[in-house]
Amino acid sequence: MSATGGNTAGGAGSGEERIHAGYLIETPFDPRQVAETMAGEQSCGTFARVRDETDELRARARATVESIEELEPASEPSLPNAYLERRGTGGPWRRARVGLSFPVGNIGANLPTLAATVAGNLYDLGELTGLRLESLRLPSAYRMRFDLPALGVAGTRASIGAQSGCLVGTIIKPNVGLSARQTAALVKELCEAGVDFIKDDEVCADPVHAPLAERVPAVMEVIRAHAERSGRHVMMAFNISDETDAMLRHAELVRREGGSCVMASLNWCGFSAIQSLRRGTPLAIHGHRNGFGAFSRHPMLGISYQAWQTLWRLTGVDHMHVHGLQGKFAQADQEVVDAARDCAARMSDSADDRVLPAFSSGQWAGTVPATWKAIGSEDLLFMSGGGILAHPDGPAAGVASIRQAWQAQREGVSLEEYSRGMPELRAALQRFGKPAA
Known part of the structure; x- marks a missing residue:
């Protein structure tokens, strides 16, 4: 064997x-x-x-x-x-x-x-x-003796109302420091820009200048209003990382306000806390991997992503970070690809327990071709912070550039060629540089 x-x-x-x-x-x-x-x-x-x-x-x-x-x-x-x-x-x-x-x-x-x-x-x-x-x-x-995802891949798509295509997400930037009302104003702009998913940064959970008790109602008011206008529910992953009882209270607040997702820093909350969170909420759990490098970067020490995600998937999380191709972190592209494939693999013959791989870190329209080539699937969450928020023509153009990049892959056309009729993609290529191979 x-x-x-x-x-x-x-x-x-x-x-x-x-x-x-x-x-x-x-x-x-x-x-x-x-x-x-x-x-x-x-x-x-x-x-x-x-x-x-x-x-x-x-x-x-x-x-x-x-x-x-x-x-x-x-x-x-x-x-x-x-x-x-x-x-x-x-x-x-x-x-x-x-x-x-x-x-x-x-x-x-x-x-x-x-x-x-x-x-x-x-x-x-x-x-x-x-x-x-x-x-x-x-x-x-x-x-099967452990918890399953509450939403997983299919449930996440159904909650957002996006049955096909790559799910495009972004991150609240600045990472921390905005007030609750400032955060809500940015979320409003991002919803109108056409994203499917928004998340807090891992360092912003319950700060004094934007406590969850204020931030969740303010943000969800904006998301509910957008859903009423557009018919599409943007999924917001509120970072509720905390001790177990506090996380359960935060998750209940998100649920009462009509939210669909919470986020937790897996390594620092711990297995038992995430298990308790899963059993205490029907919301999607967005599992953030921050700190994983401490367990994995040395080739003769620690734990591989395959083994790490196997353990964490037993807590019933719905999404897991894999980092991104051609990104800003230390992982080789092949490690990112393998991680995404691990998340997309079933661990049981009895249930669909796949989790949604979340690509992030330095992602923009130009990294889409490498992602498509490596994964060959759009059952993923493609998150772009600067690639959306720093687009020269604004966030809506940033989102459009990413969707155009995915469409180019479906049609088998290079980004340079496809951008000739797509000003948003063309501007992204001019602003951020050469597309990833």
Whole structure:
């Protein structure tokens, strides 16, 4: 069995449901020995076998080493390790991909414990100078023991009233500092510009100059009025990141005011808080990934997006950020593409639990061709801040330029050629530069 893979179901040879995790490790020891240590540490073992760790208990509860693929060694250790330094242990620093499986019965429908099992003390093991959780696969039936998205892809489209085409969104700019009334005035302008979706920035949640108690009613008054005039409901993701009870209160305020979406900073709110939020509101949850780079950027440490989004999707979020192609952040384009495909993959045979991938960071009309080429689908949220708000002819022209760029892809025409009859797209190309390939 491969130690890497997508969100397909898998099982052990005995037929018992098992969770499969794939790791990249670095160690001065035999990777097979280290893999067995990892399996024991994350199930029923410790550094020495204890009295009650019987053969029967081990057969029932111990994690299993499923695969080992040794790679080229490294000349230097990736991470410092005082345990090895105290013992004078040096290289070579052997690297390997290791596949482990864990009995579902060890964990149950307990998301924090699932995370602690596949991504817990492993990172601190003295035998390792590098460890990265690369993949996580769950049995289909096990996934169904957790929360599903309330809206997902189809429900988000239905709420907005956009059954086809890319969903075009934007972000409140400046990130923070506007009053509630100033925010509402900007939202009014953006609604009239033709966006499908608007979100708060992750650093603007409940500031003193624009508390949610004032901002939500002011903004929703504008959105309701726009819906009455146009028949289209713009989805606004209010950032309600907070402690759990406060988030539930904020979500209820959004619901009472006729809103359809709330946003939360996943990494900082935590699994249990987002699970409670999902169970306490029918609104779409826009899952923001800020801080994910701390878990992912080092190639020999942390967690891949595939594994990260697998855990977070069990909370029942509806949208997940993947960053953007040719964007302003550090991720390679292929990582963004893989992340979007992970979000669009079902984790269960029993339900459509796909989440809407949200592209953002430096996105504008010129990054549409690369997005279309890589994804081949318009079931995504294409969010542009500066590409809309900084368009030389105003936000409406910014939105039009993005929609024109998507239409050009449908027709198989280059942006340069298509822009000859589209002044909004032409102005965007002149203002922001060369289109992404």
